[in-house]
Amino acid sequence: MEKQTIVVKVGTSSLTLSDGTMDAEKIRNITTQLAALQTAGHHVILVSSGAIAAGFSRLGFKKRPTKIADKQAAAAVGQGLLMEEYTKNLMAYQIPCAQILLNRSDFEDRRRYKNIFGSLSVLLGRGAIPIINENDTIAIEELKVGDNDTLSAQVAAMLHASLLILLTDIDGLYTANPKSDPNARHIDVVNEITPELTAAAGGAGSGNGTGGMTTKLSAASLATRAGVPVLICSSAEENNIVRAVKGTAKGTYFTASGHNMKTRLQWMAFYAPSAGNLYVDEGAAEALAVQAKSLLPKGIVAVEGDFKKGDVVSVFRRGSHEYLGKGIVNYDRPDLQKIMNESTSHTEAINRDNWIGAE
Numbered sequence: 001m002e003k004q005t006i007v008v009k010v011g012t013s014s015l016t017l018s019d020g021t022m023d024a025e026k027i028r029n030i031t032t033q034l035a036a037l038q039t040a041g042h043h044v045i046l047v048s049s050g051a052i053a054a055g056f057s058r059l060g061f062k063k064r065p066t067k068i069a070d071k072q073a074a075a076a077v078g079q080g081l082l083m084e085e086y087t088k089n090l091m092a093y094q095i096p097c098a099q100i101l102l103n104r105s106d107f108e109d110r111r112r113y114k115n116i117f118g119s120l121s122v123l124l125g126r127g128a129i130p131i132i133n134e135n136d137t138i139a140i141e142e143l144k145v146g147d148n149d150t151l152s153a154q155v156a157a158m159l160h161a162s163l164l165i166l167l168t169d170i171d172g173l174y175t176a177n178p179k180s181d182p183n184a185r186h187i188d189v190v191n192e193i194t195p196e197l198t199a200a201a202g203g204a205g206s207g208n209g210t211g212g213m214t215t216k217l218s219a220a221s222l223a224t225r226a227g228v229p230v231l232i233c234s235s236a237e238e239n240n241i242v243r244a245v246k247g248t249a250k251g252t253y254f255t256a257s258g259h260n261m262k263t264r265l266q267w268m269a270f271y272a273p274s275a276g277n278l279y280v281d282e283g284a285a286e287a288l289a290v291q292a293k294s295l296l297p298k299g300i301v302a303v304e305g306d307f308k309k310g311d312v313v314s315v316f317r318r319g320s321h322e323y324l325g326k327g328i329v330n331y332d333r334p335d336l337q338k339i340m341n342e343s344t345s346h347t348e349a350i351n352r353d354n355w356i357g358a359e
Ligand SMILES: Nc1ncnc2c1ncn2[C@@H]1O[C@H](COP(=O)(O)OP(=O)(O)O)[C@@H](O)[C@H]1O
Pocket: 010, 011, 012, 013, 014, 146, 167, 168, 169, 170, 172, 173, 174, 175, 176, 177, 178, 179, 200, 201, 202, 203, 204, 205, 206, 208, 209, 210, 211, 212, 213
């Protein structure tokens, strides 16, 4: 096996018993497989849900709570218990594991983004398995929509992983939710995430999981765009993580649509807030969208926002306001405003290397 970086995301539905509490046997099974991959020389990162499941009964709830504050409290208790379980299992293989709690928004701040990358790189370089979960106590949207799927895609993209494995309680994506539609057919390979496919993806199947296939598809969209293929497969099949890496697991495989997007461009494409808008004429729109050229000040017809040199701005076609992409601008707004629309040669407004076009 060639040495690879593998990100595995395991959902609540794959870590729990039918009453919603943590299943230690399932955790042991997953860690055994991760240890096998790590021992074979791969870099392995686990994104694990399950904190709420591990904590609610210890906190005196009879069943999995539904109120946000209750879930956050349960997760605060359960996260430690979950890590205790992973640590104990991985210690048997002398593999250190690390807890990292993140939220989607941590990727939007450039310094935090770099820090995540920095510590993950050290952990992987020193043979540890990072175990990531949402920072549930402070999560706002994530607890409602089950965004560990997205988080795992963000991590896989950042690390230029060879594969993102989304382990769940079903063996892949179907044309409809098989739990409610007996005619649903399994989809083996997805080369393009079309609106029809998104419409076929429904919400969570059990009372334990959140997000269902909807969040798995948006995760697959982010990862594949950054150049990382994705496999959705079942955690119930024996040894399925190892089989997924070998290419023999049954599941739905999403081929990478992009090419190994540079980490700096990923930040710009997926997370960077836009500090302003530029509107360009037809010639400039053609140069950007078709000829893969830089944006010159002469092609800009209007600017909006109080942006500064080095900020990320969005670019639109004049008239139709079609979104063309995002880039790092080389001027403060007042300076660009003075020279826009002028044909004298100037430094590019956005250099091609700092540009990411719309899909
Ligand atoms: N088109 C579909 N194909 C397969 N599963 C689907 C589909 N639409 C909805 N689902 C549901 O998604 C569930 C998996 O998501 P979820 O319960 O959130 O799991 P996890 O906890 O692993 O994230 C499946 O059990 C299934 O019921």
